[in-house]
Amino acid sequence: MDQILGDPFGWFNQLLRSLLEGWGLSPGFTSFVLNLLGAFVMGLGVLLLTLLLIWAERKIVARIQDRLGPNRVGPFGILQTVADLVKLVTKELIVPVGADLGPYNLAPLLAVMSVVGLWAVVPLAPRLLGADINVGVLYVVSIGAISTLSILLAGISSNNKYAILGAFRTVAQMVSYAVPLVLALIVPTLLAGSMGMVEIVEEQRSIWFLVIAPVAALIFFISSIAEVGRAPFDLLEAESELVAGFHIEYSGLRFGMFFVAEFLHAFTISALTATLFLGGWQGPGAAEYPLLGLFYFGIKTALVYFVVIWIRGSFPRIRIDQMNQLNWKLITPLALVSLMVTAVVEKLVVDMGLIRIGVHLGANLLLLAITLWALRAYARAVRRRVEDPMGSQT
Amino acid sequence: MTATQFVFLLTGAVTLGAALLVVLSPRLVHAALWLILSLAGTAVLFVLLEASFLAVVQVAIYIDAIAILIIIVIMLTRRVMIRGEAQITRNWWLGAISALIFLGGLLVLLNMMPITAIDTPPTIADTNQLLEDLGRSLVDVDRFILPFEVASILLLAALIGSIMIAWPLSTRAEGEGDQ
Numbered sequence: 001m002d003q004i005l006g007d008p009f010g011w012f013n014q015l016l017r018s019l020l021e022g023w024g025l026s027p028g029f030t031s032f033v034l035n036l037l038g039a040f041v042m043g044l045g046v047l048l049l050t051l052l053l054i055w056a057e058r059k060i061v062a063r064i065q066d067r068l069g070p071n072r073v074g075p076f077g078i079l080q081t082v083a084d085l086v087k088l089v090t091k092e093l094i095v096p097v098g099a100d101l102g103p104y105n106l107a108p109l110l111a112v113m114s115v116v117g118l119w120a121v122v123p124l125a126p127r128l129l130g131a132d133i134n135v136g137v138l139y140v141v142s143i144g145a146i147s148t149l150s151i152l153l154a155g156i157s158s159n160n161k162y163a164i165l166g167a168f169r170t171v172a173q174m175v176s177y178a179v180p181l182v183l184a185l186i187v188p189t190l191l192a193g194s195m196g197m198v199e200i201v202e203e204q205r206s207i208w209f210l211v212i213a214p215v216a217a218l219i220f221f222i223s224s225i226a227e228v229g230r231a232p233f234d235l236l237e238a239e240s241e242l243v244a245g246f247h248i249e250y251s252g253l254r255f256g257m258f259f260v261a262e263f264l265h266a267f268t269i270s271a272l273t274a275t276l277f278l279g280g281w282q283g284p285g286a287a288e289y290p291l292l293g294l295f296y297f298g299i300k301t302a303l304v305y306f307v308v309i310w311i312r313g314s315f316p317r318i319r320i321d322q323m324n325q326l327n328w329k330l331i332t333p334l335a336l337v338s339l340m341v342t343a344v345v346e347k348l349v350v351d352m353g354l355i356r357i358g359v360h361l362g363a364n365l366l367l368l369a370i371t372l373w374a375l376r377a378y379a380r381a382v383r384r385r386v387e388d389p390m391g392s393q394t
Numbered sequence: 395m396t397a398t399q400f401v402f403l404l405t406g407a408v409t410l411g412a413a414l415l416v417v418l419s420p421r422l423v424h425a426a427l428w429l430i431l432s433l434a435g436t437a438v439l440f441v442l443l444e445a446s447f448l449a450v451v452q453v454a455i456y457i458d459a460i461a462i463l464i465i466i467v468i469m470l471t472r473r474v475m476i477r478g479e480a481q482i483t484r485n486w487w488l489g490a491i492s493a494l495i496f497l498g499g500l501l502v503l504l505n506m507m508p509i510t511a512i513d514t515p516p517t518i519a520d521t522n523q524l525l526e527d528l529g530r531s532l533v534d535v536d537r538f539i540l541p542f543e544v545a546s547i548l549l550l551a552a553l554i555g556s557i558m559i560a561w562p563l564s565t566r567a568e569g570e571g572d573q
Contacts, residue, residue: 028397102424134522135450142454149430149457152465156423164469171462194522 005289009128042130043116050264051081057263057309064313088259091252096159099249103157108250108257110150115265117143121197122271125281125294129198136197137185140272141178144227147265148174154258155246166245169320170229176327177226177233180219183335187216187342188276201280210277212360215338215367217277219331224269225308226323229262232315233323270304271297278304334371341367402442409435422468430461447525 004011013034020030055070055078062069070077095104120130121139133139148171155167189195191212192203200209210217226233247258274280278300281293318326341363349356412432419425433456440449531537 032397100421100423103427106427133446133450134525135447138447138450138454142450142458145454145458149462149465152462153427156465156469168466168469171466175462195525 005291007127008291009125039120039130042119046116046119046264047112047260049267050260051085052078053267053305054081054084054263056305057266057312060306060309061313064310085256088256089253093252093254094249096249098159100157100159103153104249105254107150107154107157108254108261110153111147111261112257112264114143114146114150115261115268117146118268118272122268122275123198123201123280124297125290126287127290128294132196132198134194134196134199137189137195137200137276141182141185145174145178147261148178151246154250158246158249160249163246163248166248170246173229173233173320173323174227176324177223177331180327180331180335181223181227183332183339184216184220184223185276186339187213190339190342190346197275197280200276201282204279204282207357208277208279208282212357213277213338213342213364214361215334215364216342217273219335219338220277221269221273221304221307222331223335224273225266225311226327228265228269230266230308231312232318234317266308267301267305270308271301273304274300330371330375334367338364338367398442402439405435405438405442409439422471423465426461426465426468429464430457433457433461447528 016034016037017030020033021027025033058080059069059077070080073079073083095101118140121133121136123129151170151174152167155163155165155170158164188200188209191209192200194200247255250258274297279296280300281290281297283292283296286293286296342360345356345360345363349359409432412428412435415428416425416432419428433452437449437452437457440446440452532542533539
């Protein structure tokens with residue numbers, strides 16, 4: 001019993017392995033089958049979790065908007081997503097005339113693939129993760145950007161001007177916000193000394209990286225929300241402007257795949273934020289009992305996901321020029337400066353422990369204060385210019 | 395045949411087939427997609443060689459940046475969706491002869507190289523150490539810092555150039571027009 005609690009995933013792995021080898025399979029083939037089974041279970045679990053996530057999002061956004069949300073189908077409306085899924089599946093798959101069938105069918109697959117593939121490197125518990133690669137952070141960046149490709153393909157192959165417009169806007173947004181995303185991702189790499197997600201989680205044993213680098217965490221959070229295309233950055237689905245953006249011509253289950261990919265991507269970035277900055281599965285007693293680590297990871301991810309939904313329900317949509325300005329004038333320089341500050345402080349302060357944390361935190365808060373002061377001065381200048389357009393023009 | 399060999403043969407076949415289809419596709423967008431498949435096949439080959447960093451960088455740079463740029467550039471040209479003309483020109487035999495000569499030369503060269511053990515790819519002992527060594531070599535004074543700095547200056551020049559090209563022909567006294 002103690003061995004089961006101490007290493008439940010290893011025990012289960014051993015159980016399956018001895019079962020398969022007892023049936024006469026060779027060890028190499030057993031490894032292959034177990035890996036395949038693990039990948040299948042992870043993909044299936046993550047996709048089935050989306051049903052619950054969509055329900056949670058609709059309920060929370062409804063409460064923020066002072067209404068009830070789905071409450072008819074099943075207790076508390078839990079089965080609403082199942083009903084929607086059945087509806088989407090039974091809808092007719094309408095393909096527009098002149099659509100390029102190859103990319104048209106490929107785009108939803110790529111969208112879902114890129115999101116489910118992100119879960120391969122997230123450490124769920126001390127010894128439970130898909131693949132322990134030592135370049136996990138870079139893997140996140142590269143696989144996450146395949147969703148950009150899928151959106152481009154969807155827009156181009158639809159033979160629809162609005163789709164192409166929406167696709168180009170989306171790709172512009174995603175490519176722009178990938179820059180501060182990567183810069184903010186370098187900070188936990190710097191602090192942990194490795195790009196592997198397992199090492200990053202292990203290094204947060206004493207203190208979370210959120211305390212050491214709050215500016216980088218904030219930039220990562222904002223850039224990932226923009227990467228996914230969630231509100232307030234959801235001008236991709238601005239009904240009043242583009243009808244439905246890049247997925248106008250998709251109906252039925254193909255649209256369902258884009259839908260699932262978007263909601264799952266929001267949850268995935270919550271999981272990544274929790275792993276990189278909130279300590280992943282770290283918590284009291286998690287190292288001895290891995291199931292407790294899984295529980296902590298779930299709670300942290302749910303918390304970040306709640307903040308994502310909260311932001312969705314609270315902010316108005318950002319215009320495309322505001323989005324560009326925000327990115328290139330504020331977030332990217334801030335990410336660069338935060339990276340430099342973290343690197344310099346990490347090198348200068350040779351002490352481990354509270355002094356290092358204090359200096360990091362102080363430097364970050366100073367950076368935030370300077371940014372807020374600069375923003376306020378800029379807002380004052382703009383307000384003055386708006387109120388007095390002719391007077392001060394030289 | 396081990397599993398690694400099987401995966402290698404499959405990946406090689408897919409990469410070569412996709413590369414062939416890049417040239418043979420009548421539509422530009424399809425050619426770009428086959429190029430993406432070929433680049434992904436190269437990334438899988440890197441994974442087979444246990445060069446994880448190179449594989450991920452291959453996906454991140456080629457597929458996520460260069461391929462998207464290629465597709466956007468294709469979209470900006472007109473007459474993209476129309477099936478192009480026949481992909482085989484009149485002088486195809488000239489191309490075939492030069493390709494065969496090139497293949498012959500490559501085979502002769504490869505035969506002359508000393509190859510001791512061809513069974514398995516050499517296993518890299520410590521990939522973390524390799525990664526750290528790569529990082530250090532880029533900023534080491536004796537090694538690659540000069541090409542590194544020249545590359546960054548080149549990127550900066552490209553960035554400034556693209557901003558200059560995309561700058562709107564500004565009119566006077568219009569204000570900034572932001573917010």
